[in-house]
Amino acid sequence: MSKTMMTGLALAAALSAAGAARAADPLKIGVATDLSGTYASLGDEVMRATRFAVDEANAAGGVDGRKVEFKSYDTEAKPDLARRQVEKLVMEGYPVVTGMIASGEGLAIAPLMERWGSIYISVVNKADELTGANCAKRVFRVNTQSAMDAATVKPWLKERKEKKWAVVAIDIAWGRGSATLFSEAVKSTGKEMVAELFPPANTNDFAPYIEQIKKAGAEGVWVVLAGRDAINFAQQSKQFGLTDAITVAGVSFTTDGTVKTLGDAAKGVFGIINYSSTLDTPENNSFVKAWTEKYKVPPTNFEGEAYLGYQVLFQAVKDAKSVKTDDIAKALPGKAYDTIMGKLVMRAEDRQLLKPNYFGVVEMVNGELRPVVKTTVSAADVAPAVACKVN
């Protein structure tokens, strides 16, 4: 090939690339998540889902022909740090924000989305306020909120024989909210609450709390702990004989992620499941297959929910035919999305994605411990009442 022809080809390639770039700006996503704090293991799951979703989209020629890019910063699950990191991401040109773990982080940045011209899509924050009392414009949630978890646990609670219940919940917005909802469920099913305990994040010694649960005479305990706290509590409650003595159940407590670390300490523990790789739908099966090819293990609870977030976002960008946050924010609510969990609607009133929820128990399956779905509750049955007044 002659030299001039090479130059000509290169020039043409460069021109067409420039043309494409002009035609479609990339979709730039800012992932602010916990990479080194209490919830680092959950942050890791969010990052894996992010890489998977972004690679998959780009391999398929981008979202509506737009390349997807992301940048991530560590928030250490601290709301004040999250605020600084998100501001940085937005100002560096990554205005579609997602990935935060602790509810306080989401609540800290939610009121700023309008000022910064960005949008926030929660994939882990469970506190009801985020799409309820403190809901804000340009804030969306695809993951299951606490009220939906409470609606899921109530039928199970009704059937249980345990009369006296205790709660151990992390002392942040999520733990407080979930504990209140659980107590209400306990009382409404004619049972009694005997202890409500709120350890702070990053607690190493749960012995005093376990002691109080025993002393209160609880027959069952509801655990609202995640990440490092969940692992510490589960191990110590096994050591102190609590797990074997009374019924243990929880939310985000024994997930695919923690069960792997816990082994026997997690066996027989009941819990809410927000996503499971075992859901038998064609969409989910093909997702699990592609995921397992990439990472060698099936996707976890939080990986599934985070991936769900990207599915919803990408479809909204396609509908909006734009990566401008104004357009995406308009396109997102009030629409049904094709997802790994079926066709789900992003409710227009509070921008919460309505999804089914599951309840299960940690069991041995094919020689491996994992949370297994026992009850499925439909999206309509767990849909929380609309509390948001901002539209």
Add this chain to the structure above:
Amino acid sequence: MTSAVDKAALAKRPVMPRTARILGFAALALALGVAMPWLVSSKLTLSLTTQAIVDALLATSVGFLVLQNGRVSFGQAAFFGLGGYAFGVLVARQLVAPEVAFLLALALPTLVAFLLGLVFARIAGVAHAMLTLAVGQAFYEIAFRWRELAKGDDGMSFELPQRIFGFASSSLQDPAVMVVVAWSALVLALAGLALFVNSRIGQIAAAVRDNEERARFIGHDTAIPPAIVYAIAAFLAALAGLLQATYNGYIAPQMFHWSLSGTALIMAVVGGAQFIVGPAIGAVCFFFLKDFAGRFAEFWPAIVGTVLVAVTLLMPQGMVGLAFRLWAARRSKP
């Protein structure tokens, strides 16, 4: 007209040139600050600069205690948090007019520090460090545990009232405006400290720092002047906390945490706590080093740590101390 007055004063008293020079520098710096939004177009840079200036105010507060009282505090963030929380909680609950909340947020920490200062000034060394640490953490624990106050660990977002002191308060959350406000506050604070050091009370405080017994022996009150230094330092920390709370519309218990006090102390030492401007310069350099390292590596704390070790070993008097030495060396050359 001012220069004529200055010249007349200059002839009479030898102290005045220093005062005039301080005021001249301050005026120049203020003008530079007002021009900043026009010189810098990037909103990100302006916002980061605003946060760096807030850090600089806090570091100045810690550094001033070292400079004027010879005391190392590990709890200065208590007053930073107190300023922010007083404003945030009062505004969020609409207990008082926002202007009153603004003033209370400055007055309350200052008063608390003055009272504590009457005791703290008598204690030196490790005991002083431990005491300030304990008091600071006590405030942190209150903010952390008392969920009804401001939502504990989650922190609390609050909306600013429409107007404050007649200005549209939303402009206070615009980095282009806040950077000028914060910079002006810092410049005025540094100028004020420079003037205070020269004042009678400032000099008595310095005398107490150097030898309390002798200062008392020659008839000075040795309790009040150091306590005033504590109050001034707390005022600066509260001002920083107030600015941060206003700019962010958000308060969190981390504002009280000892790690923030510790970072401020490091900034002050790196910049040079023997100089009034040292801590502020140290804080700004530290802030941008941290930001720069954080962008390129996940192990940024290691990079920052290495730089800190190097600075401490190579510049025992801090960055400003080194600058002075270099300058003096150049002048002494023929």
